[in-house]
Amino acid sequence: MAFTLSAEHEKIVDELIARYPTKQAACIPVLHLCQRQVGWVSPEVIDYVATRLGMAASEVMGVVTFYTMYAQHPPGKHTVWVCRTLSCELMGAKTIQEHLEHRLGCHAGQTSADGNFTLKKAECLAACGYGPMVQIDDQFYENLTVEKLDALLDRIARGETPTQEETAWYPNAAAATTSGS
Amino acid sequence: MPSYQNILSNRYTLARSWTLEVAERAGAYQQARKALTSMTPDQIKAEVKAANIRGRGGAGFPAGMKWGFLAPKKEGQEVYLVINADEGEPGTFKDRTIMEKDPHRLIEGCIIAMYAIGAHKCWIYVRCELVLSIARLEAAIREAHARGFLGARPFGKEHALDIHVHPGAGAYICGEETSLLNSLEGKRGEPRLKPPFPAVKGAFGMPTIVNNVETISAVPDVVAMGGEAWSNISLLPPEMKDGGTRLYGISGHVKRPGVYEAPVGITMRELIYDFGGGMLHPDRKLKGVIPGGSSTPVLREQDKVEAKDPKHPLNKWHGKSHLDLPMAVDTYRGIGTMLGTCCAIVMDTSVSMVEASRNLMKFYAHESCGQCTPCREGTGWLANVLDQIAAGKGKPSDVDLLVDISNNMMGNTICALADGTAMPMLAFVRKFRKEFLEAAEKGLPQSARLDEAIRSQLVRREAA
Ligand SMILES: Cc1cc2nc3c(=O)[nH]c(=O)nc-3n(C[C@H](O)[C@H](O)[C@H](O)COP(=O)(O)O)c2cc1C
Numbered sequence: 307m308a309f310t311l312s313a314e315h316e317k318i319v320d321e322l323i324a325r326y327p328t329k330q331a332a333c334i335p336v337l338h339l340c341q342r343q344v345g346w347v348s349p350e351v352i353d354y355v356a357t358r359l360g361m362a363a364s365e366v367m368g369v370v371t372f373y374t375m376y377a378q379h380p381p382g383k384h385t386v387w388v389c390r391t392l393s394c395e396l397m398g399a400k401t402i403q404e405h406l407e408h409r410l411g412c413h414a415g416q417t418s419a420d421g422n423f424t425l426k427k428a429e430c431l432a433a434c435g436y437g438p439m440v441q442i443d444d445q446f447y448e449n450l451t452v453e454k455l456d457a458l459l460d461r462i463a464r465g466e467t468p469t470q471e472e473t474a475w476y477p478n479a480a481a482a483t484t485s486g487s
Numbered sequence: 488m489p490s491y492q493n494i495l496s497n498r499y500t501l502a503r504s505w506t507l508e509v510a511e512r513a514g515a516y517q518q519a520r521k522a523l524t525s526m527t528p529d530q531i532k533a534e535v536k537a538a539n540i541r542g543r544g545g546a547g548f549p550a551g552m553k554w555g556f557l558a559p560k561k562e563g564q565e566v567y568l569v570i571n572a573d574e575g576e577p578g579t580f581k582d583r584t585i586m587e588k589d590p591h592r593l594i595e596g597c598i599i600a601m602y603a604i605g606a607h608k609c610w611i612y613v614r615c616e617l618v619l620s621i622a623r624l625e626a627a628i629r630e631a632h633a634r635g636f637l638g639a640r641p642f643g644k645e646h647a648l649d650i651h652v653h654p655g656a657g658a659y660i661c662g663e664e665t666s667l668l669n670s671l672e673g674k675r676g677e678p679r680l681k682p683p684f685p686a687v688k689g690a691f692g693m694p695t696i697v698n699n700v701e702t703i704s705a706v707p708d709v710v711a712m713g714g715e716a717w718s719n720i721s722l723l724p725p726e727m728k729d730g731g732t733r734l735y736g737i738s739g740h741v742k743r744p745g746v747y748e749a750p751v752g753i754t755m756r757e758l759i760y761d762f763g764g765g766m767l768h769p770d771r772k773l774k775g776v777i778p779g780g781s782s783t784p785v786l787r788e789q790d791k792v793e794a795k796d797p798k799h800p801l802n803k804w805h806g807k808s809h810l811d812l813p814m815a816v817d818t819y820r821g822i823g824t825m826l827g828t829c830c831a832i833v834m835d836t837s838v839s840m841v842e843a844s845r846n847l848m849k850f851y852a853h854e855s856c857g858q859c860t861p862c863r864e865g866t867g868w869l870a871n872v873l874d875q876i877a878a879g880k881g882k883p884s885d886v887d888l889l890v891d892i893s894n895n896m897m898g899n900t901i902c903a904l905a906d907g908t909a910m911p912m913l914a915f916v917r918k919f920r921k922e923f924l925e926a927a928e929k930g931l932p933q934s935a936r937l938d939e940a941i942r943s944q945l946v947r948r949e950a951a
């Protein structure tokens with residue numbers, strides 16, 4: 307079945323295209339928009355984007371495969387990215403990943419049997435001072451311990467969306483902002 | 488904690504600092520108004536030049552000079568400003584604080600910079616993982632439009648200004664400026680051969696200035712104080728041409744990791760012990776510190792500055808520990824490392840340097856775009872050899888193999904990712920050779936996992 311965007315999203319595509327001198331430049335944001343609607347970049351999405359932006363399907367495919375944030379298979383309901391790069395690793399990222407694998411019953415790259423969580427390894431997510439950290443869908447959860455992570459996952463499984471401010475210590479705590487505060 | 492004045496980050500602690508209402512009450516957009524209503528583009532460029540802002544994205548190139556390289560605008564041509572907000576260098580997490588806490592400072596900097604270089608359009612390329620940064624920037628742009636700070640006649644000036652956020656899609660290499668431009672154009676993020684440099688042929692074939700978030704966010708203060716005064720905030724003598732104040736990041740084994748503002752030229756010792764609160768564990772000393780993002784060679788306390796010749800630019804610090812040398816673009820180059828993004832990763836004596844380098848080499852192997860053979864093969868080989876060593880399947884000659892592979896990667900590639908992989912690898916081996924040899928002979932003990940020292944706390948911390 308051919309992929310279509312909602313009328314509201316079609317308007318956003320027009321606005322995106324208007325931001326650039328070429329139509330192709332809208333490719334990355336339009337792919338994000340489509341992925342948001344269906345959860346992944348399906349072959350139908352690729353055909354849609356190619357037609358809409360006047361690109362060859364192979365060109366769109368080339369873009370999709372270059373970047374890590376486009377899912378080429380349908381993921382679980384939520385995606386958990388655990389940062390495994392050095393700063394986080396020094397603060398316990400491996401322990402966090404092992405706990406996730408144990409709790410979700412799957413390895414990185416796989417989805418839990420209940421379809422709720424896809425687990426992925428991430429490279430540095432620009433939260434290095436606040437590790438270990440994970441990104442779940444749109445939120446960063448920082449300064450994690452195993453207990454904190456469990457509590458977050460419980461809430462997310464119940465349909466809540468904890469905000470990233472809840473685990474961030476820098477927006478509120480004086481200690482880690484800047485000198486003089 | 489030392490008390491330097493917060494200039495760039497002076498609005499961070501205000502409640503709802505990211506809104507126009509709060510930012511404007513605290514001074515935002517006064518400099519854009521001043522620049523657009525009372526200064527010529529050349530005057531602004533002169534102030535930026537006098538400010539001696541070294542690019543905050545990692546390479547440390549003087550922003551004033553870069554703006555000067557811009558090809559003169561030809562009939563029918565546009566000039567573009569592109570902001571590099573890809574922030575992907577491991578260890579680096581400073582630009583995010585500007586976008587989340589004071590997006591209006593970046594927008595104000597863009598307005599002044601666009602006017603100065605003759606641009607009407609600017610794209611801010613933000614990695615898509617930074618959802619909050621993107622949301623705050625987009626909201627800030629909408630607010631600025633609504634107030635008439637952007638649009639057809641900003642501050643009443645006949646110089647249309649338009650800013651858009653462009654999301655990335657998850658690729659470290661897109662932080663490299665020419666790769667970023669390809670990504671902006673909707674292509675795979677593969678770096679381009681230079682020359683031509685972006686200032687001559689950049690986004691969509693037009694002359695383009697690419698600057699880091701923090702570089703452009705400094706511009707309003709430069710206009711406010713005057714370039715020379717802003718430059719003089721730096722603790723270094725003016726002839727070193729490395730001016731102003733900047734954001735320092737610190738992560739790893741310290742008590743107070745975070746992002747802190749201080750003048751250019753504080754020492755690594757100050758960053759670790761004063762700002763960072765010292766080593767996390769009272770019984771474990773500093774083993775090594777990666778000074779400015781993972782592509783910069785590691786430093787040790789016991790290494791001394793060698794600059795006996797009185798004419799040597801670092802002579803003043805001859806014999807001092809590397810930790811006591813002011814942190815600046817050229818001082819760090821002088822000791823064989825780089826200042827990079829000025830975000831340090833601190834490692835205590837519990838850390839296996841074989842494991843630390845293996846973690847980073849896996850990163851580079853994953854992130855190499857694959858265009859150049861020495862980089863594609865070299866990054867993969869380094870990771871493989873380190874895997875073998877860690878698994879106890881290594882041999883002593885593997886240590887020299889790491890050096891050979893690194894040497895073959897340097898200077899032979901389209902972009903600096905290969906050098907940024909090889910240089911830190913060489914420093915790890917040079918400074919911790921014994922450790923690498925031992926691991927090559929015996930493998931790594933189980934306890935060499937990098938989070939061994941912290942594991943018990945991760946489970947206990949909450950209970951306490
Ligand atoms: C592999 C690689 C990754 C880079 N990543 C970033 C980045 O995430 N952010 C950034 O501002 N500069 C990054 N740079 C540096 C840019 O190429 C460029 O020098 C910088 O954006 C220029 O801005 P500045 O002069 O204001 O520092 C990277 C360079 C390389 C080689």
Ligand code: SF4
Pocket residue numbers: 660677678854855856857858859860862863900901902903904905
């Ligand atoms: S050096 Fe590496 S990352 Fe850079 S262009 Fe070549 S292969 Fe790509």
Ligand code: FES
Pocket residue numbers: 389390391392393394395429430431432433434435437439577578579
């Ligand atoms: S190393 Fe994990 S966020 Fe940077």
